[in-house]
Amino acid sequence: MTPADLSLTVLHAVRRAVDDGALRVDVPPGVKVERARPGGTGEYASNIALTLARPAGRTALDVAGILRDRLKDAPGVRAVEITGPGFLNFSLRTDAAGDLVRAVRAAGAAYGHGAALAGTAVRFAEPAEPRAALVTGTVVRLLRDQGADAGSGGTERIHVVPGPYDPDVLGADAARWALLRAAPGDRPLDGPPLLVQHERNGLFRVRYAYSRVRRLLVNGAQLGVHPSYDGDASHEIEASALLDGLRDHPVVLLAAARHRAPDRVARHLESTADALLAFQHTVLPLGDEKPSAAHRSRLALAEAAGTVLAGGLSALGISAPDRI
Template sequence: MTPADLSRTVLHAVHRAVAENALRAPVPARVRVERTRPGGSGDFACAVALQLAGDAGLPALEVARILRERVAAEPGIGRVEITGPGFLSFTLDAPGDSDRAMLDAVREQGSAYGHGGALRDEVLRFHHPREVRAAVTADAVRRVVLSQGARVRISCEEAGEAEWGLLGVTVDAYGTPPVTSPADPSAPLIPVRPVPAGATARELLERLGVDATRWGLLRPASHDRAPLGDDLLVQGEANPLFLVRYAHARARALPRGAAALGFTSESDAAPAPYEAASDAAPYESPARPLLDLLADHPRVLLAAARRRAPDRVARQLEAVAHAFFDFHDSCPPLPSGDEKPSAAHRSRLALAEAAGTVLAGGLSLLGISAPAHL
């Protein structure tokens, strides 16, 4: 993590604290972090708590405590201390530590990696018109917010098409419910009204099938028109749906190839050192973009849940797929020719497996299948 990365991380913590009403103060345009002076604690220090204390009407030590809670768990940060009148002092993880922790988390949590309980106190009621894109969007929103712990109920203005069931859509009630629930006044009705698809579920299923229909309806933002042409069926990397599913299938194939060669990935394999032969620093290796995207996956899922935006999940999967192929082509996880499997190959394989797991989990949240073979 660079000083610029750390500055952005602290600024993000300030944004979160203000959004969650834990801190009432204007968010600064930037946060300055500096190398700790001789005799100080940690690698870097930041005085943002002292800067915000006056506007927040709180002691700087209290502001620092609020921010520490929101920074300490971020990838790359080993320890956060409060020193002096309210300085935040940061000790960064040793290179590779946070990457190993992330890969271990993916391995342990599987397709549930990125799921959490941030919305566990929320009861969400979504209501949509009798239109296929609205129905599929509401269903995907349900899946995403459930992954973050919320309780969800979906209603539709009137009974939908029979084909909605083939698309995996479930509706809890029909008709227009009250704007607020008598059982829970804190759960207002949330409308789901994307730009209509311009076709029925039957028409789309006959032409595109389930997976391409769902991707075509969910990939664009709700306020944009959904392109639903036959290019969604093209078996080529120019088709984002094919790219994502092909990346998943390729990631799943690598462990099979490794097993045939007599080796497997190791949970404690560090992904950074395997580029030691290059002149680039470990964090600048071809693996870095993929590692960063996988580490960012939980934040993306939470943002998609809070924004009711499954398109964010689709875009994240596209980015992971592109990064996976860039990494795979630059750092092949399997040895070639007479080359023997090494620790580097095990490390690469661990990262490839993690990418496949994240792609599978993301596709599942979108209600799209993730075949192991294409």
């Protein structure tokens, strides 16, 4: 993990703390990290807790504790300690990307699910309008995936701009995407463009990216290349956007559940698919190139990205076809 990677990881932790209401501050545009000074611990340190303390109306030690809880299990971070008035000190793992890829592959479709909302009970009113019913049902699934006890029989409502659910015209997948991709308070997407296989169609890009992963795995097997993250880091700079997509997936799922916003999942899937499609050409050997550990690692990363895409689509009730 580079200092830039660590800075982004800390920034994501701040954003998560703001999203779940633990901190009430404006998320800064960036976070400064630097080599730990004498008296500190680990390799790097940040004064972000001291910076946020006054606008948050909390002590720097309180802020540091909130952020430490959200950083201690971050990929690439071995330990987080608080020193002095509220400095965060970081000890790093040596194989952060490998840990991330292996975690996704081990969890499979459950990657990003958790118990953050365990003990929370949410009961929604039964909506009659088609889009409200679809959004509510999807939010219930997202909440349950985070450990919440969610269902019907209550009074909470998700306010949406109404829209028809037309599976007979669009097919179930496009009909759901049309209503879920737009924020609940925005007008649903037009349905017919979602049936066109074009790069402007976000649903097509996501499903096509997943199908490319399946084809890469087949082609890799034919070449004797099997997914295994072997610690080769030569691709990690060019794959940084894709690794960010995998790293952010659990955060996005939790935020979508908390904020009753399935559109966050759809947008995240689009950005992850775009990163995968930009990366796919480097995965397998080209021409006379011989298979190597780098190819095995890249294929494992692509497979993990496919897992995230399929899992995210499943959370929205949309299928992930092996071939398009």
